[in-house]
Amino acid sequence: MLVLVCHGAGNNETFQEARCKKHGPAIRFPFRLDKQPVHCGYDPRFVLSCNQRNETLLQLPTSVTLNIKKIDYASRLIIAADPDNCLPRQLRNFSLSQSPFKFAGQYQDDYALFNCTSKQGDYYDPISCLGVPGYDIYAYSSNNFLGYTDLTNCTKMYNVPSIPSEMIRGDNILHLNWSEPAACVGCEEQGKFCGW
Secondary structure: OOOOEEEOOOOOHHHOOEOOOOOOOOEOOOOEEOOOOHHHOOOHHHEEEEOOOOOEEEEOOOOOEEEEEEEEOOOOEEEEEOOOOOHHHHHHHOOOOOOOEEEOOOOEEEEEEEEEOOOOOOOOOOOOOOOEOOEEEEEEEOOOOHHHOOOOOEEEEEEEEEEEOHHHHOOOOEEEEEOOOOOHHHHHHOOOEEEO
16 A cells, blocks of 8 residues: 655655756656665656756656656646757657656647758758758658648658647757646645655
8 A cells, every 4th residue: 555645845854845956847756866865756767867967867767868847736737858958869769658758738749850962942941950961850740731742852751640749849948747646736735845
């Protein structure tokens, strides 16, 4: 049986917040840093780490690493980015199916990525961080009618299922929600912290 308890903002060292850097996101239950005791977090999928630049990192089960910019415990929202400022580079392996996270309220679509040797009209912009000299990478959603697009100078690379457009646009920002453990919502709404 799992028992979750609300705690006030006292000095109990067991429930003390951690940070990778002074102004980085506060890390507390259900998250924990990899160097903290196991009982500080909910389960291994909520373990965070710090890199050499003191950035807060989340490793997804698919070997995708995200830089956590903000954690909003009351709304159960994390704002994440690619540590190398190219979120589209993570697309091939990106999946949330084995994680406790889901995309936060964004419209999702299926995409196909194409490697092209010529510009693809005025409507489509290449994904700038993926291109190399002489080649541009374009992402076309399943909602785009490709009949109007000349793909003769393009090679299809791979499909990316069900992602928000912000991952393609080059914003390098991703909004994710979590829903576990459900009992913690009331604690955060009362201005308290949740824990074992």
